[in-house]
Amino acid sequence: METPQAIRGTQDIFGAEAEAFAHVVETFERVRKLYRFRRAEMPVFEKTAVFSRSLGETTDVVSKEMYSFLDRGDESLTLRPEFTAGIARAYLTNGWQQHAPLKLATHGPLFRYERPQKGRYRQFHQLDAEIIGAAEPQADVELLVMADQLLKELGVSDGVTLMLNTLGDGASREAWRAALVDYFRGQREALSEDSQERLERNPLRILDSKDARDKVFLADAPKIDDYLNGEAQEFFGRVTSGLDAAGVEWTRAPSLVRGLDYYRHTAFEFVTDRLGAQGTVLGGGRYDGLIETLGGAHTPAVGWAAGIERLAMLVGEWHPLPTEVVIVLEADSLVVVTNYLAAKIRRRGYSCEVVSSGSVNKRFEKSKKLNPLVTVIIDDKVDSIDGDFNARFKYSANVDCDRPDLMKYLTEELERKYFQNDGYDGDYFASGQDMVFSFESSR
RNA sequence: GCGAUCGUAGCUCAGUUGGUUAGAGCGCCGGCUUGUGGUGCCGGAGGUCGUGGGUUCGAGACCCAUCGGUCGCCCCA
Numbered sequence: 001m002e003t004p005q006a007i008r009g010t011q012d013i014f015g016a017e018a019e020a021f022a023h024v025v026e027t028f029e030r031v032r033k034l035y036r037f038r039r040a041e042m043p044v045f046e047k048t049a050v051f052s053r054s055l056g057e058t059t060d061v062v063s064k065e066m067y068s069f070l071d072r073g074d075e076s077l078t079l080r081p082e083f084t085a086g087i088a089r090a091y092l093t094n095g096w097q098q099h100a101p102l103k104l105a106t107h108g109p110l111f112r113y114e115r116p117q118k119g120r121y122r123q124f125h126q127l128d129a130e131i132i133g134a135a136e137p138q139a140d141v142e143l144l145v146m147a148d149q150l151l152k153e154l155g156v157s158d159g160v161t162l163m164l165n166t167l168g169d170g171a172s173r174e175a176w177r178a179a180l181v182d183y184f185r186g187q188r189e190a191l192s193e194d195s196q197e198r199l200e201r202n203p204l205r206i207l208d209s210k211d212a213r214d215k216v217f218l219a220d221a222p223k224i225d226d227y228l229n230g231e232a233q234e235f236f237g238r239v240t241s242g243l244d245a246a247g248v249e250w251t252r253a254p255s256l257v258r259g260l261d262y263y264r265h266t267a268f269e270f271v272t273d274r275l276g277a278q279g280t281v282l283g284g285g286r287y288d289g290l291i292e293t294l295g296g297a298h299t300p301a302v303g304w305a306a307g308i309e310r311l312a313m314l315v316g317e318w319h320p321l322p323t324e325v326v327i328v329l330e331a332d333s334l335v336v337v338t339n340y341l342a343a344k345i346r347r348r349g350y351s352c353e354v355v356s357s358g359s360v361n362k363r364f365e366k367s368k369k370l371n372p373l374v375t376v377i378i379d380d381k382v383d384s385i386d387g388d389f390n391a392r393f394k395y396s397a398n399v400d401c402d403r404p405d406l407m408k409y410l411t412e413e414l415e416r417k418y419f420q421n422d423g424y425d426g427d428y429f430a431s432g433q434d435m436v437f438s439f440e441s442s443r
Numbered sequence: 444g445c446g447a448u449c450g451u452a453g454c455u456c457a458g459u460u461g462g463u464u465a466g467a468g469c470g471c472c473g474g475c476u477u478g479u480g481g482u483g484c485c486g487g488a489g490g491u492c493g494u495g496g497g498u499u500c501g502a503g504a505c506c507c508a509u510c511g512g513u514c515g516c517c518c519c520a
Contacts, residue, residue: 005511060518064444082520110520115444117514147504194517210516260520269520280520307520359473361480368481377479 008398009114009122011309020318021125023310025107027154028127037105042086049078053196054085054293055057056263067111067122079111084287084303085294091132092296098132100299104359107308117311127311130303132291137235139287140266140302141242141286147304148248148283151270156314160272160281163253164240167267168224168232170289175201179222186219207255232265236348239266258283262290266302271330282306321351324406327370328363329356336380340378350406358439373403374410 007010013021014427019266032039048068055427067079081087087104096102107127114122130147144162151157167173180203186198192211207221221336228236243250250268258267267285284304291299312318329338345352353370355363356406367375377386 007478008511065518112519114518115516116512117516120519124520197517277515283520288449305520310520357511361475363476364480366481371481375479 003063007122009116011121011123016317016319017312019320020315022317024151024154025127025319028105028150028306031146031150031153032105032129034141034149035103037146040087040104040106041091041108041119042080042083042090042106044111045077045087045349046089048078050294051078051081052411053083053087053390054088054290059061062171064115066077081110081233082111082113083126083305084130084290086132087132087303088291088294088296088301091299097133097297097299099181101130101139102130104130104132117278117306118276119313121309124310127306128303128305130301132301134302135288135300135438137238137266140239141246143284143304144239144243144250144268145248145303146244147270147284147306150306151282152313154315156272156281156311159274160270160314162248162270163256163270164241164250164266164268165253165256166224166228166232166236166242166265167257167263167285168228169235169264170226172227172229172319173264174220175347176222176224176227179227180204183220183222183385184217185390191217191258204257207257218255221255224341227432235265238424257283260289262293264288269305270306272314278307280307281314283312306400323353323370324350324403325352325374325376325410326367326370327352327354327376327378328367329354329378330360330363331378333354336375337378340376348409352370353386373406376410393423 014417048066051066066081068076069078071137087106090096091102104193105128109123109125111123114120118425124295126416127150129143131143148157148162151160168176179283181199184191184195184199184203186208188199190213191199191206192209192213193213194211195206198209203372207218209218233299240250253269254266256269257263258380263285265286266286269280269283271279272281273279273364282304283306286300288298288300292300326346327338327341329335335356342354344350353368353372355370357363358366
């Protein structure tokens with residue numbers, strides 16, 4: 001029987017990486033509540049039109065990266081390549097207009113048919129935050145400040161910079177785009193093959209080409225600032241002054257454009273040079289035109305998405321808190337004692353692991369590897385002078401264990417309730433790194 | 444879709460200019476040792492050397508194809 005392989009570009013995440021992944025999500029959940037964003041869940045697949053119409057037919061995402069298939073009714077469905085389009089559809093379908101302006105947060109898997117590489121997968125995961133039905137720059141500011149706080153709380157903000165730009169309103173953007181096409185047409189033959197292609201499909205993209213043949217023309221290319229009308233300028237000014245007031249650092253990136261057609265005004269990316277070719281860790285912008293393309297009324301909105309895998313890589317290995325208590329069963333006849341104690345300890349809210357298989361030697365090896373705060377040993381050695389003990393309950397705590405609550409619980413409550421002892425029996429000594437306390441129950 | 448690079452035990456890797464029964468460390472299992480015990484010693488399980496062809500008296504090592512991983516281009520989080 002041959003084991004089927006996992007699909008290319010999917011990942012099985014485990015251990016420290018999985019902990020880092022969970023840590024990113026948990027931090028996002030916590031921060032999103034601080035900003036009072038409401039949680040939403042959407043399907044992972046939609047009718048293909050949801051994405052093809054909103055993202056722009058000519059974008060690479062739509063033209064070659066979507067996971068599309070026909071269902072049994074011959075309807076074309078697509079695994080979501082991004083969140084925004086699906087959220088916009090849900091907003092219209094469910095009448096969420098009544099909640100506008102609506103602050104939404106979600107996270108989960110997305111799918112794109114691409115060659116995998118560092119920080120890029122066919123099934124990848126994003127955090128997502130959107131404000132729908134808010135035309136004011138204030139919404140952009142709130143979203144950016146939240147993103148900034150998220151990165152800071154994750155401890156990854158060092159070396160990550162906020163690149164900020166404006167694409168102006170629809171009219172500004174079109175005028176700029178036309179000027180760029182004009183300009184680059186003049187140099188057409190000198191451009192890279194990729195950029196000659198971009199000239200027809202997505203001229204804004206030429207601006208962040210990595211090809212040296214293109215870079216020489218960038219300095220003299222038309223600037224968006226020259227095409228912004230007064231309104232667009234004022235909008236951008238309010239965004240930047242809001243960020244300054246909130247203490248969020250940013251860098252103007254006049255050639256920053258976003259890949260999808262629906263962006264207007266604010267566009268931004270938090271980038272780092274620590275992730276190889278995939279420098280963008282969080283990106284987004286304003287998409288005032290999107291909801292109309294799905295048949296809704298004109299609805300201004302802003303949002304961003306962040307790659308969980310990329311954030312997790314910046315976070316690095318993340319280890320869960322150490323096990324608080326490990327119970328080592330040394331005498332198999334007393335197995336019920338471990339069941340009793342473990343249940344009690346866990347119900348009390350302390351993490352606990354039981355080691356009760358393998359040779360006694362292996363059990364201690366295992367417990368040492370778990371590196372617990374406290375080790376509890378269940379033993380039936382009859383080694384007292386009068387020989388009337390039938391169970392012994394010892395625990396050893398790391399000398400540095402700064403958990404008086406846990407120590408108190410174990411010494412006083414458990415020991416008294418279960419063993420009906422009077423307390424320490426005087427057997428108390430230091431062994432290496434551990435303080436060892438020993439209790440014995442008498443009958 | 445394009446390019447580079449890699450693919451030997453569960454994991455990390457050695458395997459000399461192609462030459463007898465393919466190795467180590469870690470991990471796992473067992474035994475002994477260690478009188479509070481992540482030590483030491485002994486033993487064990489586990490590999491069709493990604494797969495399929497080819498060259499050769501002989502290939503894990505050379506060639507071709509294919510699959511997969513990694514990194515990059517395109518694009519994007």
